[in-house]
Amino acid sequence: MKQELKQSRYSRQMLFTPIGEEGQKRLGQSRVLIVGMGALGTVLANHMVRAGVGHVRFIDRDFVEPSNLQRQMLFDEQDAAQSLPKAIAAERKLKQINSEIHIEGIVGDLTAANIDQVAHEVDLILDGTDNFQTRFLMNDYAFKHGIPYVYGGVVAARGMQATFIPGETPCLRCLIDEGQGTGETCDTSGVIAPVVDIIASYQATEALKLLVGKKEAVRSTLLSFDLWHGFSHDIKLRQPKTGCLTCQKKEYPALEIKEEGQITSLCGRETVQITPSVKRDWDLKEWKKRLEKVGKVELTPFLLRADIDDLRLVLFTDGRVLVQGTEDVTRAKAVYARYIGM
Amino acid sequence: MKQELKQSRYSRQMLFTPIGEEGQKRLGQSRVLIVGMGALGTVLANHMVRAGVGHVRFIDRDFVEPSNLQRQMLFDEQDAAQSLPKAIAAERKLKQINSEIHIEGIVGDLTAANIDQVAHEVDLILDGTDNFQTRFLMNDYAFKHGIPYVYGGVVAARGMQATFIPGETPCLRCLIDEGQGTGETCDTSGVIAPVVDIIASYQATEALKLLVGKKEAVRSTLLSFDLWHGFSHDIKLRQPKTGCLTCQKKEYPALEIKEEGQITSLCGRETVQITPSVKRDWDLKEWKKRLEKVGKVELTPFLLRADIDDLRLVLFTDGRVLVQGTEDVTRAKAVYARYIGM
Amino acid sequence: MINVLLFAGIREKAGRDTIRCERKGITVGELKLWLAETYPELADDMKRVMIAVNEEFADDSTVLKDGDQVAVIPPVSGG
Amino acid sequence: MINVLLFAGIREKAGRDTIRCERKGITVGELKLWLAETYPELADDMKRVMIAVNEEFADDSTVLKDGDQVAVIPPVSGG
Structure with a gap:
């Protein structure tokens, strides 16, 4: 029956010309790592799993609390009542959404000591973290191993997104100096859920472009906006920073394993x-x-x-x-x- | 214990200054109607329920199918296997997310004959539909009763969003002539999930502004963009159309109950x-x-x-x-x- | 000269992203008619597109000036 | 004249959304120093902001020209 074909799981995504049947096949053969399963991470995982990415791996060190429910879209009251680790709660939900792909949640903290193992053979890394320490780690690993790192960040009604591709764009370290505080945090300025969804959805879109082999469609800008006050910037990223320790000198400082805890x-x-x-x-x-x-x-x-x-x-x-x-x-x-x- | 307070469900939303404690209280006293519980509708409902809007009502005429799972974020494989009506499946999921508010799913089709009953005493109407026929109905009802109508639409990687407020902005009928086809549909051009999330999140943000009483923050433009090809327009809406049947002549043609089915x-x-x-x-x-x-x-x-x-x-x-x-x-x-x- | 920017399916149909129109003192409605006549493949779309002039929404009666940027955007109905 | 646009928390601290700088031939690094000295409440932020000149990312060595639009944007770390 023709109906069956039209109703197939990914039919609407395959009808979208830049993906098509070929792109859908590529998604099925892809492997991604999502670091952090909080606000951004849950939206990212939801997109990757529904889109049919063949292997979705994620790592998170935290557990579900009531204050997460306002924006972390895979979790419900039961998860918070049971204080489930986020990686476990997310894995359960995602497997109900798509049983045809491999979904792998890891409870733990991404560090220089374990990143080789955790990021083993992934096609790209999606950023769902809430701190620049872990972001420099992902950035340095990605540039050392020649895979894209898809950055996103949110606070209050503000968001930022950029995609860093070794050999094609500058890296995160070209834009931000490590070790400097970041000013506003979710604790001082709060955060609203729609800005989370929008930033993570921009990240997911750039990931889809890369995974289906449409690198030329990737946005080569740092997007920055405030959803409430209505400003928006699309900042062009052209030259790497002279002497950048990651993408120019290839020293990858965040990958050094430090002795102290x-x-x-x-x-x-x-x-x-x-x-x-x-x-x-x-x-x-x-x-x-x-x-x-x-x-x-x-x-x-x-x-x-x-x-x-x-x-x-x-x-x-x-x-x-x-x-x-x-x-x-x-x-x-x-x-x-x-x-x-x- | 101070911890309890900080961990309270809406704490991160109340920390966001434009909402605050006062705004959170207003959200709890608000009532919204979401028309359509498909791609846009599920994202809209997720936002309203997690944000703590006191009464979230929605209506949908359809049931869950496998091809929905790629983008309709409240549904899982079980819902599709059971062919659950979307309003029922969504209500079940949403009640697990927030048991402290009133969630009301209606299985049915919004028509001129039932809109008075369905939209009774809501503060605003959120658009989760997939056709302009129902959109003109919502638009005309909203302008007759002086409540905002928050439009969103998606196809392929394209999206549009605008907020129509009686007495302040033009209405949907000022922008589009009724009865003319719309060209591309999800059937011919497909749709990707991230554009759905982004448009519905813009709608949700404008709804939050209105519900917490920050009307001055509402974006008075028609936002239009293509997430894949990278263009974006923010078109200013200034003058209503001369002789508009809805917002100028106040005839509200979509509200006329037609005899034929x-x-x-x-x-x-x-x-x-x-x-x-x-x-x-x-x-x-x-x-x-x-x-x-x-x-x-x-x-x-x-x-x-x-x-x-x-x-x-x-x-x-x-x-x-x-x-x-x-x-x-x-x-x-x-x-x-x-x-x-x- | 009026610079007409095309988007989405209309751009694909026309096989180009801009069209220049040298007519003077015309309205948005007249521009749509001119586009439909000059590019018959766009005739159908011209009945339902939204028009922005210099990033501001414009109806058929709006008079165009030399140098105006006109964006032709099909409405989006899915959801 | 260089036009400096402020955003987010920085705008609130400064109590204004633009600052004009009349110095000539300075670099982005020197502009940040000038801002930190002239508006001490922004000194801390100037250590960590990102700078865009005419909507293009710029590092401290970029030399500014008369008429440049400089956006001062704090990086966003939450998630």
């Missing part, structure tokens, strides 16, 4: 994350026994929560700890040192 | 819909008995499917019939007359 203040979360330099394999039941002496603790299959004083510690099996209720890195370190040990 | 060819579907002029109350079990003499029939709790020759008829309790497998209105009418009766 990493400490990050998470965007908009009143949370400090402490990652050990060497991956641990923690027995959370042991930690439960230890910490229930000093506070109220709760163990789920994926993490351990401990309320101590006015703070909450969240422990993961890989040795990561979130200190919630403060943005003061020193205080977080102190609490960590006291209850977990440096 | 309505016949519509659905966008990209090889489907003709036939709606009776008077609402029916069909017993689908009776229809099953009648039609199983001439073809293979299947009854679900919501509809009856009958495969007859190379066509499929889908009957709903309100008397609507979809004739699938043809776009030929005359042929559809003939089949309808033969098996259902005019």
Whole structure:
């Protein structure tokens, strides 16, 4: 019956001439990595999975909380009630949407130590993170391995998007100096969901162009706009920065594995994350026994929560700890040192 | 604990200054109508529900099919396998996302005969439809009752968005003449999901501005762009059209109830819909008995499917019939007359 | 000289993205008629397009000036 | 004269959306220094902003010409 063909899953996408049957086949043979499964990440994953990208891999270090529901479109109240890791909750939802492709969620933090393994053989990297530290890591990896890195960022009603392609465009490091604060965060300025959707949808579009082999259609600008106040810029990216450590000198500084553990203040979360330099394999039941002496603790299959004083510690099996209720890195370190040990 | 407050559901939206606590309260007291729960409609509903709009009502005449999954973001494979009406499938998903607001899905076709009831006391109307016939109906109703109508449209990688506010802007009828074909449809040109998300997110943003009382922030332009080929226009809307039947002469032609049943060819579907002029109350079990003499029939709790020759008829309790497998209105009418009766 | 910019399916049909019109003192309605006569493949589309003059919406009665940028944009109905 | 356009938080801090700079032959780096000195409330931001000159990305060594439009845009890190 002719009807069956017309009703096939990707028919409307194949009718779009620049994709067509050939492009659809290419999508099915593609592999992408999405780093971060928060606001941008959930929209990106939704697009890649519905479009029929053959292998969609993602990594996220966080779990679902009620304040995520306003904008993180794959999560519902149950996910928040169960404090599911975002990579797990997203994988469940996405598999209900498309069972014909490979969907692979990883609970963890992308670091210089694991990026070779996590980004192994992907065709491009989609940015769903909330910090420039991880962005420089993705950027340096992408330029070292000759794959595109698709940047997106949002705060308040503002968004930015650019696609960095080794050998064709400048890189993120040409535009922004590492190590400088970024001013506004979701914690000070908030964020509205539509700007998230729009930026991630621009990222998804550029990814589709690359995956179906239409590199010439990729927008070679940094798009920057404010959805509420109504300004918009499309800034041309022409020359790499003279002496850029990533795309000119090819030193890729973000890929150097540092000895000390990493400490990050998470965007908009009143949370400090402490990652050990060497991956641990923690027995959370042991930690439960230890910490229930000093506070109220709760163990789920994926993490351990401990309320101590006015703070909450969240422990993961890989040795990561979130200190919630403060943005003061020193205080977080102190609490960590006291209850977990440096 | 301070943490609880910061983690509250809408905290990131309230941190966004133009919304704030006052705006969030207003959203909770608002009521919106979304017409159509397809590509645009699912994104619109997701935004309204996550943002905490107090009462989200929507109407859709269609059911979920596999070809919808590529872009209609609230639906999964189960919904398609069960051929759930879109309004039902969407309501189920949305209630899992936010149980604290009122969510109301209506299975049916918006017509001049029922719009008074369906749009009763809403603050604005969001456009998730795929045809200009229904758009003129929404436009005329909105201008008669002094509420905003938020237009969006997509095809291929192109999108358009404008917000029509009685007494402040021209109306849809000032821009487009009724009764003229629209050229490209999803059936001839396809559609990609990111352009859907972007247009619906622009619509959602303008709706949020209106609902929180920031009318001065609303964009007074017709936005038009092509996401793949990279052009974009922001066309200023200044003067209403001289003698416009809706916003100048206040005749609201789309609100006239016509005697004959309505016949519509659905966008990209090889489907003709036939709606009776008077609402029916069909017993689908009776229809099953009648039609199983001439073809293979299947009854679900919501509809009856009958495969007859190379066509499929889908009957709903309100008397609507979809004739699938043809776009030929005359042929559809003939089949309808033969098996259902005019 | 009026510079007419074409978009979407209209651009593909015409096989070009701009058309120059040397007629003077015409209205938007007259420009559409001229386009339909000069490029018969566009005649059908001219009945339903939206016209922006210098990025501002214009109806058929708008009079065009020398140097105007006219964008011809088909309305989008899908959703 | 160089016309400097401010956006987002920077616009709010400065309480204005444009600043005119009459200095001649300066680079983007020198303009940022001048802005930081002239408007101390912007000094911190000048360390991390991105600069577009006439809608094209520019690094600190870019030399500015009379009439250039300079957009000062803070990078966006959330997600």
